Amino acid sequence: MPQEQKPAEPTSTFQAKAGLPASPQPLEVHPATTDIKPWDLDNVAGFEHVGKPRPRIEGPLKVTGKAKYTFDIKLPGMLYGRMIGAAVPAAEILSIDTSQAEALAGVKAVWTTDSRVVRFAGQDVAAVAAVSPDVARDAARLVKVSYKERPFTHELREAMKPDAPRVFNLDRMPSGRDLGRNGNLAGPRPSRSNRGDVEKGFAEAEVVHEGTYYCPVHTHSPLETHGVVASWEGEQLTIYASTQALFAVREGVSEALGIDRKNVRVICDHMGGGFGSKLGPSATGSAFSVVACRLAKQAGAPVKLMLDRHQEHLCTGNAPSALMKVKLGAKKDGTLTAALYQSWGSAGVAGGAGTSGPAGALHGKNPNFKAEEWDVFTNAGPSAPLRAPGHSQGAFGLESAIDELAEKLGIDPLELRKKNEASPVRMAQYDVGAKAIGWERRNRKAGDMATGRLGAALGPRKRGLGMANGNWYVFASENSNAQVRVHRDGSVELITGCQDIGTGYRTAMMVVAAEELGIEPGDVALRLGDTQFPEGPGSGGSVTTNSMAPVVRLAANQARGKLFELAAPLLGAKPEELDAAHGKIFLASDKTKVVGFKQAAAKMSGESIEVLVKRPKQYETFRGDIAGTQFAEVEVDVETGVVRVVKMVSVNDCGLPVNPLTTQSQVLGAMIQGASWALFENRVLDRNVGTMVNPNLEMYKILAPADMFEAESILTPVANMGNNTSTAGIGEPPIVPTLAAVANAVFNATSARVRELPMTPDRVLQALSEARRA
Amino acid sequence: MARRPPPPDEGREQTSFSRRSFLKSAGVSAAATTIVGAGERAEAAPAVLGPNAVTLNLRVNGAVRPVTVEPRVTLLDALRNELDLTGAKPVCERGGCGACTVLLDGAPIASCLLLAADAEGHEVTTVEGIGTPEKMSPLQAAFVEKDALQCGFCTPGFVVAGTALLAKTPRPTLDQIKAGLAGNICRCGTYGRIFEAVQAAAATRPSQAPSQTPSQRR
Numbered sequence: 008m009p010q011e012q013k014p015a016e017p018t019s020t021f022q023a024k025a026g027l028p029a030s031p032q033p034l035e036v037h038p039a040t041t042d043i044k045p046w047d048l049d050n051v052a053g054f055e056h057v058g059k060p061r062p063r064i065e066g067p068l069k070v071t072g073k074a075k076y077t078f079d080i081k082l083p084g085m086l087y088g089r090m091i092g093a094a095v096p097a098a099e100i101l102s103i104d105t106s107q108a109e110a111l112a113g114v115k116a117v118w119t120t121d122s123r124v125v126r127f128a129g130q131d132v133a134a135v136a137a138v139s140p141d142v143a144r145d146a147a148r149l150v151k152v153s154y155k156e157r158p159f160t161h162e163l164r165e166a167m168k169p170d171a172p173r174v175f176n177l178d179r180m181p182s183g184r185d186l187g188r189n190g191n192l193a194g195p196r197p198s199r200s201n202r203g204d205v206e207k208g209f210a211e212a213e214v215v216h217e218g219t220y221y222c223p224v225h226t227h228s229p230l231e232t233h234g235v236v237a238s239w240e241g242e243q244l245t246i247y248a249s250t251q252a253l254f255a256v257r258e259g260v261s262e263a264l265g266i267d268r269k270n271v272r273v274i275c276d277h278m279g280g281g282f283g284s285k286l287g288p289s290a291t292g293s294a295f296s297v298v299a300c301r302l303a304k305q306a307g308a309p310v311k312l313m314l315d316r317h318q319e320h321l322c323t324g325n326a327p328s329a330l331m332k333v334k335l336g337a338k339k340d341g342t343l344t345a346a347l348y349q350s351w352g353s354a355g356v357a358g359g360a361g362t363s364g365p366a367g368a369l370h371g372k373n374p375n376f377k378a379e380e381w382d383v384f385t386n387a388g389p390s391a392p393l394r395a396p397g398h399s400q401g402a403f404g405l406e407s408a409i410d411e412l413a414e415k416l417g418i419d420p421l422e423l424r425k426k427n428e429a430s431p432v433r434m435a436q437y438d439v440g441a442k443a444i445g446w447e448r449r450n451r452k453a454g455d456m457a458t459g460r461l462g463a464a465l466g467p468r469k470r471g472l473g474m475a476n477g478n479w480y481v482f483a484s485e486n487s488n489a490q491v492r493v494h495r496d497g498s499v500e501l502i503t504g505c506q507d508i509g510t511g512y513r514t515a516m517m518v519v520a521a522e523e524l525g526i527e528p529g530d531v532a533l534r535l536g537d538t539q540f541p542e543g544p545g546s547g548g549s550v551t552t553n554s555m556a557p558v559v560r561l562a563a564n565q566a567r568g569k570l571f572e573l574a575a576p577l578l579g580a581k582p583e584e585l586d587a588a589h590g591k592i593f594l595a596s597d598k599t600k601v602v603g604f605k606q607a608a609a610k611m612s613g614e615s616i617e618v619l620v621k622r623p624k625q626y627e628t629f630r631g632d633i634a635g636t637q638f639a640e641v642e643v644d645v646e647t648g649v650v651r652v653v654k655m656v657s658v659n660d661c662g663l664p665v666n667p668l669t670t671q672s673q674v675l676g677a678m679i680q681g682a683s684w685a686l687f688e689n690r691v692l693d694r695n696v697g698t699m700v701n702p703n704l705e706m707y708k709i710l711a712p713a714d715m716f717e718a719e720s721i722l723t724p725v726a727n728m729g730n731n732t733s734t735a736g737i738g739e740p741p742i743v744p745t746l747a748a749v750a751n752a753v754f755n756a757t758s759a760r761v762r763e764l765p766m767t768p769d770r771v772l773q774a775l776s777e778a779r780r781a
Numbered sequence: 782m783a784r785r786p787p788p789p790d791e792g793r794e795q796t797s798f799s800r801r802s803f804l805k806s807a808g809v810s811a812a813a814t815t816i817v818g819a820g821e822r823a824e825a826a827p828a829v830l831g832p833n834a835v836t837l838n839l840r841v842n843g844a845v846r847p848v849t850v851e852p853r854v855t856l857l858d859a860l861r862n863e864l865d866l867t868g869a870k871p872v873c874e875r876g877g878c879g880a881c882t883v884l885l886d887g888a889p890i891a892s893c894l895l896l897a898a899d900a901e902g903h904e905v906t907t908v909e910g911i912g913t914p915e916k917m918s919p920l921q922a923a924f925v926e927k928d929a930l931q932c933g934f935c936t937p938g939f940v941v942a943g944t945a946l947l948a949k950t951p952r953p954t955l956d957q958i959k960a961g962l963a964g965n966i967c968r969c970g971t972y973g974r975i976f977e978a979v980q981a982a983a984a985t986r987p988s989q990a991p992s993q994t995p996s997q998r999r
Contacts (some may be wrong), residue, residue, distance in 0.1 A: 066925035067914035069933030070940055072868015072907065079867035140862070141853060230872045230880060230934040230968050279870070279934030280968050316873045509932030509969065668928045672971065676931060679970030704966065705877035712962040715972045 023047040025629035025726040025733075027435055034629060036728050042557075042623035043564050046663060046733050047726040055588055056518045056528055057732075060668035063514045064529070065277065065507070074277040077249040078313050080236045086115050086136040088302050088312030089143040090295050091150050092129040092321060096386040096697030097159035097172070099123055100132065100152060107149040108135055113142040116306035117150075118298050125154065126174060126356045127388050128698040129321025131293050136302040136310045159386035161692040163328045163353040166191040166385045174356060174384035181358055186382075192351070193358060194381030200367025201377050208345025208375030212336025216412040220333065220404040221763040222746070224353070224690040225326040226319075227393055228709060231279020233289070233323045234313030235296045237303040242266070244300060246273045249313075251285040252545030253506050256296060257538045259288020263297040273538045275506045282680075283392035284324040285508075286547045291357060292322030292388040320702040324391020325690060327352040327360035331404030341418045341426040343373035348405065351381045352397070357389030358382040362401035365743060368478040368632055369405065371429025386697055392547055395479055395739035399681060399746050406475035406747035407762065410754060414453065420751065421446060421474060424636075433476065433634035436658040436723055443656040443719060444472060444638035454758030454778070467646040470653065471756025472638065477743025479633040481729050482736070484544030487554040487622035491520065491562040493570065494615050497605030499524060501563075502534045505543025505555055510738060511669025512551050518665050519556045519732060523563035524570075525587025526604060541619060549633075549736025556665060557730035558622035565618040574607035628729040633736075635659040637678065637744040641752040643759075645775055648768030650753055652682050652716040655745070659720070662727040662735030674720035674741040681745025683710035689765050830898055837901050841866065842910030852898050857881045859897035860907060868908035868937040879965030882938040883907050889945040891964075908937035911944055920944055920982040929978040931969035938965050943979050952983050 019040055024031035024047045031048045038045065051058055068074040093100075103119045116136040125132075133150045137143040158172035165171055169190060175181070177188050186193045209215060235256075236247040244266065248256045256273045278285070289296040299312035314323065329352040336345040348367075352360025363378035390396075413420040421441060428434050441447075449472035450459035461470040490502040501520045507513045513533050521528040534540060544554045571582035574592040578585070578600050586595040592607055594600040608616075640653040657678050664670040687708040691700040701707045720741075726733040746764060754760050759774035831852035839846050839856075841864065848863040857874075860866040860883070869892050872880035876891040883892045884906035912918035917925070920943050930936040939962060946953060946961030953961060958979050967975070 062925045062928060063930075065933070066928070066930065067917060067921075069930050069936050070908075070921040070924045071912055071914050071917060072866070072909045072937045073914055074933055075867065076870075076934065078871065079861070081862070081865060139851070139854075140858060141851060228968055230870065230878070230932070230966075232872075278932060280932040282968070313871075316875075509930075511928075511931075672928050672931055672969075672974065675973060676970030679972060680968070683970075703875060703877060704873040705875070709966050709968065710970075710972075711966050712959045712972055712975075715959060715976070718973050 021045065023726070023728055024049055025728045027432070027723060027725060034728060036627060038626050038731065039623045043561060043731050045728055045731045047728065051663070054522060056522045057665055058663065058667065061514060061518065061528065061666050063511050063669055064517060065513060069277070076231055076277045076279050077234055077236060077247045077275065078231055078279065080247045080311065082236065082238055082309040085236070085309040085311055086138060086306055087140045087143045088134060088136040088299050088310045089147045090131060090293065090298065090312065090314060090318060091133040091135070091147050092318060093125040093132050094128065094152070095125060095154050095156050096128045096161065097157040098125040098154035099157065100125060101155055102153045103133055104151040105133060107151070108146040111142065111146050111149060113138040114146045115308065116302040118301055127292065127386050129292065129318060129388055131298070131322070134298045134302060134312070136306050159697045160191065161385060161387065161694055161697045163330055163351065163383050163385060166353065166383050167351060174386055180384065181356070191384040192381050195379035196361065198363045198367050198378035198380070200363070203375030205345045205347050205375045205377040209336045211344045213339045214412070214415055215334065215336045216408060216415055217332070217334045218408045218411055218762060220331045220407055222329045222400040222403055223764060224328045224387070225393065225684050225688045226690055226707065227282045227284040227324055227391065228319070228704065228707065229280030229282060229284065232314040232316060232319040233285060233295065234311070235299050236309060236311045237299040238309035239303055242270050244271045246271065246296065246300070248273050248275050248296065249278055249285060250275050250506065251278070251281040251508050251547060252287070253504060253536065253538050254542055255286060255545050256288050260296050260300060263288070263294065264300060271538070275536045278506060278508045281508055282394050283396065283547055286392060286545050290323035291391040292324065316704060317702040320690065320699055320707065322388050324393070325355070325388060326393035326396070326400070327354040327390045329360065329362045329400040329404070331362060331401070333404050333408035335408055335412050337412060337416060339416065341416055341423045343370055343427045345375040346370070346373055348378040350401070350404070351383050353383045353385045353387070354390035355385055355387035360390065360397070362397040362404065364398045365402040365478055366405045369476050370409070370424070370427040372427045387692060394677065394680065394742050398477065398479065398743045399684065402475060402477050402743045403746040403750065403764065406744065407750055410473065410751040411760065424476060430630065430634045432630065432660050432723065432725055433636055436634060436636050439721055439723065440474070440636050440638045440656050440658040443721060444640060444654065446472060446638065448472065450755050453755050468642050468644050469756045470640060470642050471752045471754065472640050473748050473751025473753070473755050474636065474638045475744040475747035475751060477635045477637070477740060479549065479740035479743060481553070481628055481633065481727065482548040482550045483625045483730065484550050484554040485622050485624060487543050487558045488541035488619065489555065489558045489562045490541050490617065490619045491566040492615050492617045493566050493608055495608060495611055497608040498532065499526065499530060500532045500534060501559060502540050503543050503555060503559065504535065504538055504540035505551065506536045506546060508546045510551065510673055511666055514669060515552055515665040516555060516559050519559045520563040523560050524567050525592070526590050549739045551736065552665065553662065553730055553734040553736050554622060556732040556734045558620055560732050561623060562618045562620045565620065566616055569616045570604070570607050573610040574602050577602045577607065577610070623731065625729050629725060629727055633660055633740045635740045635744060637748040639748040639752040641749060641756055643753055643756045643771065645757055648771035648775070650686055650766050650771060652686070652749060654717040654719070655682065655748070656719045656721065657741045658723060659737060659741055660723050660725045661737040663724055663733040664722055665732070665734060667722060670722065670737055671720040673737050675718045677738070677741035678718055678745055679710055681742040682716070682749060685746040685749040685764060685766055686710065686714070687765050835898070837897055839897065839900055839905060840903065841905045842907060848897065850897055852896065854897050855893055856883070856895045856897045856900045856905070857892035860892065866907050866909050870934055870937060872934070879942060880935050880938040882941040882965065884941060884945055887945065887948065889942050908940050911940060918944065919985045920947060920978065923978040923981040924975070927974045927978040927981060929971050929974040931971055935965060935967040939967065939975055946979065947983060947986065951986055953979065
C-alpha cells in the first residue's frame with residue numbers, strides 16, 4: 008500500500024515542487040536527516056543525463072547473443088537435471104520407483120519427494136541428473152510413479168459448487184485462517200478501501216447497473232524458463248539463477264538445505280523474463296532450486312536444471328482467474344452514489360486471488376464503496392504475482408461495468424469518469440489521451456459507424472473506441488544498498504547486488520550515479536546481480552528503480568563530497584562551493600576555476616574512496632498512487648468474430664523518468680501483454696483428466712507480430728517526492744487498464760458486450776447474437 | 782525397456798555404423814533414433830548413424846566446427862551445449878516461438894526442429910555470426926538504438942529472422958516485416974520497436990541506392 012510515513016527521528020525540511028510541470032505545487036517534504044535534497048521539477052532543465060533517452064547499456068551484448076543467461080551457463084563437468092511432475096491432478100502417491108532410471112548409463116543422481124499428497128498436475132515428484140539433456144529425459148521416462156487417484160476440481164465455477172471435490176480439508180486450507188470457509192471457498196475478505204454505506208448509496212441511485220465478468224487464468228510464460236545451475240565447492244554453494252530476487256534465492260535455499268547464507272552465493276547477470284513468477288527461491292509450485300542443489304551434492308558435479316515449457320506452464324505460477332460481480336449506482340447526471348464489488352478468484356492450490364484494488368482506488372469521489380473477495384481452491388498450480396497482480400482482472404470487471412453504466416445513462420464514458428475522478432493527475436491525463444486517440448471520432452451510438460467519424464465500415468469490419476483506467480501504488484524497499492568506489496586513477500565502480508531483469512534498470516543506475524558525480528554514464532562500471540555485493544530488493548511491485556535510484560544517488564553524492572574535499576585546496580575554495588559536470592570539478596560561481604575529476608582523485612590518500620550506504624526512508628508523497636488511463640481503437644469482423652486492435656494509447660504517471668526510452672519500452676510492453684490477455688491467452692485444463700490442454704506456446708497463444716497494433720506511450724511525469732530522485736516504478740501500472748479498454752472498444756464498435764475473456768471469435772459471435780436479440 | 786545410450790565418450794571416433802552392427806548393438810527399439818544421412822554425407826557414408834555419438838563436421842559462421850554428439854541431438858543443442866554458441870535460445874522446443882532461429886544456407890529455420898546431423902553440408906549462421914558487440918550489423922545496431930529489446934531472450938531470434946528478411950526484401954513494408962517476423966514471439970512486448978529497427982536498418986543499407994527498385998536489389 009502507499010507509504011506516506013514521516014520518519015520519527017528529527018528531519019530536515021525542504022521546499023520542493025511536485026505535480027505536473029505545467030502547474031507545479033509547492034510541497035514541504037521531510038526526508039530523513041541522512042538524505043539529500045530531492046530532485047524535483049526545478050532540476051529537470053539542468054540535468055545532463057537524467058531524463059534524456061539513452062539506449063540500454065547491455066543492448067550490444069543482447070543483440071549479438073553474447074549476453075549470458077542462466078540457461079546459457081556451462082560449467083566444467085556439468086550435468087543436466089530434469090524435474091518430474093505429477094501426471095494427475097489429485098492423488099495419493101503410493102510408490103516412486105527410480106531403479107530403472109538409476110541403472111541407466113549416464114545418470115548420476117536421483118531425487119524423490121517426501122510428500123505423498125498430489126493436489127495439482129505438475130507438482131514435484133522426482134528429479135534426475137545425467138550427462139546430457141537427452142539422457143536426463145530418458146531417465147525421467149523410466150521413473151515409475153504409482154498413484155491412487157482422487158476426485159479433483161479443475162475450474163473456478165465448478166469448484167464453487169457445493170458438491171465439488173474438496174481440494175483441501177478445511178483445516179489445511181493455505182490462506183485466510185481468519186476467514187470463513189465453505190467447501191473450496193475461503194472468505195469473504197473485506198477491502199481496506201470500504202467506505203460509506205452502500206445500502207444507502209443504492210437507495211439514492213437513480214440508475215443501477217449490475218454485471219458479471221470473468222477472466223481466465225493466464226500464465227506468465229517468460230521466454231527463459233525457470234531454472235538454476237548449482238555448483239558446490241566443499242561447503243560453498245554457487246547458484247546461477249534465473250530470478251527476480253537473488254537474495255530470496257539465497258535465503259530460501261540456505262534455509263531449505265540448513266546451511267549458512269554466508270556459504271551461498273547467487274548470481275544472475277541477464278534474466279529472460281519473469282513478470283512476477285521469479286520472486287521466490289524456486290517457484291510457487293516447485294522447489295527445483297533446492298532439488299538442483301541436492302542433485303549436485305549427490306553427484307559431486309555442477310547441475311543445470313532448467314524447466315521445460317510444459318513444466319513452466321504447470322508449476323511456476325499464474326494469474327488467478329476471477330469471477331467478478333459489480334453493482335453500480337448513480338444519479339442521472341452520472342454522479343456515482345454506490346459501488347458493490349464482489350470477486351471470486353482461483354489461485355489454484357494457493358490463496359491470494361483478490362482483485363478489488365482498482366475498485367477501491369478508482370472513481371474516488373464515490374462516497375459509498377464495499378468490496379468482498381473470496382479465494383476458491385482448485386486442483387491447479389498455485390498462482391504467483393503477475394504484473395500488477397489482480398489489478399488487470401479487477402479493472403476489467405470494474406471498468407467494463409462503468410462503461411455499461413455510461414451506456415445506460417446515455418453519457419460519454421470519458422465524461423462519466425471525469426465526473427467521479429478524485430485524482431488530479433488522472434484528471435489531467437484524460438484530455439491528453441483523448442486527443443491522442445481522437446476520442447471525438449467514436450461512435451455516438453455503439454455499433455453504428457454512421458454516428459462517429461471512424462470512417463465507413465469495411466464490409467463486415469467495424470471500428471470502435473474504448474477507454475479504461477488503472478491504478479497502482481508507490482512501493483519501495485528500504486533494504487536497498489549501494490556502494491560507490493572511486494579509484495585513485497579516477498575510474499568509478501557502482502556496486503549493488505540487485506538484479507537487472509531487463510527493464511533498463513542497469514542503465515538507469517549508471518545515469519543516476521553519473522549525474523551526481525558529473526561524469527559520463529559510460530564511465531560508471533556497474534557490478535550487479537550477485538549476492539556478494541550489497542543487498543538489494545526483489546524486483547516485484549515495480550520497486551526496483553525507485554528503491555535503488557535514491558541509494559545510488561546518495562552513495563554517489565557522498566563520494567562526490569569526498570572528491571570535493573580533495574579538489575577544494577587545488578581551487579583555493581571550500582568544498583561546499585564546488586560543483587561537478589563533464590568529468591570536471593569547478594567553482595559553482597566561476598566555472599573557469601576548474602580541476603579534472605581524475606586530478607582530484609589522484610590526491611586521495613590510499614587507493615580508493617569507498618562509500619556504502621543504505622536507502623533513506625520513503626517519505627511523504629505528492630499523492631499515494633500511480634495514475635494511468637488508456638484508450639483503444641479496435642476493428643471487429645462481425646461475420647467471423649475476430650477482433651483486431653488498431654491502436655492503443657497509454658497515458659502514465661511515472662515520477663521523474665530517469666531514461667524515457669526504456670521507461671516507455673516498459674509501458675508499451677505492458678500494453679501489448681495486456682492486449683494479449685484480452686484477446687488470446689487462456690490456460691485450459693481438461694475437465695476429464697485435470698491436466699493442461701495447451702502447455703506450449705502455439706496453443707497457449709501469445710500476441711505475435713501479425714497481431715501487432717500501433718502503440719503509443721505518453722508520460723505525464725510527476726515529481727513524486729517520496730525519495731530523493733523522485734523516481735517511481737512503471738513496470739506494472741500500464742497493464743491494468745488494457746483488458747477493459749479493449750473490451751469497451753469492442754462494444755463501441757459493435758454494441759456487443761463481451762463479459763468473459765479472452766475475446767476469442769466464439770465469445771465475440773455469441774455476444775453479437777445476444778446484442779442482436781436485445 | 783528403453784535403450785541405454787552410451788556415455789558420450791564411447792564411440793567418439795565412430796562416424797557411422799553399418800546397419801547390422803547398429804541393430805546388434807542397439808536392439809530394434811532404437812530405430813526411432815536412426816536418421817538418414819543428409820546432404821554430402823548421403824553420398825559418402827552409409828545411410829544410418831548412431832546410436833552412439835558421432836562426429837559431425839558442422840560449418841558454423843564460416844568455420845568448420847566438429848562436434849561429437851548422439852545423432853538424436855538437435856542443431857540447437859549442438860550449437861549451445863557443444864560449441865557454446867548460446868545466442869539461439871531454447872524456449873518452446875517445438876518450433877512455436879522463433880527464439881532458436883538460425884540461418885541454414887541463408888534461410889531462417891528453427892534449430893530446435895533440425896537434427897545437428899542434418900545440418901552437415903550446410904552453412905549455418907547464428908546470431909554470433911551476424912555481428913559482435915564491437916562490430917554490430919546495421920540491424921543489430923538499430924535494435925539497440927530503437928530499444929527493440931527488454932529481457933532480450935527473444936532478441937537473437939528476431940535479429941536472425943530480421944536479417945533473413947532484409948536479405949530477401951531489402952526495403953520491406955510494415956506488412957512484409959510483420960510477415961517476415963511472424964514466427965517469432967516476444968513476451969516483453971517489444972514488437973513495435975522491432976519493426977522500427979528493421980525499417981531503420983533497411984534505410985541504412987548500402988545497397989539501397991535510390992534508383993534501385995526492390996526487385997532489382999533481389
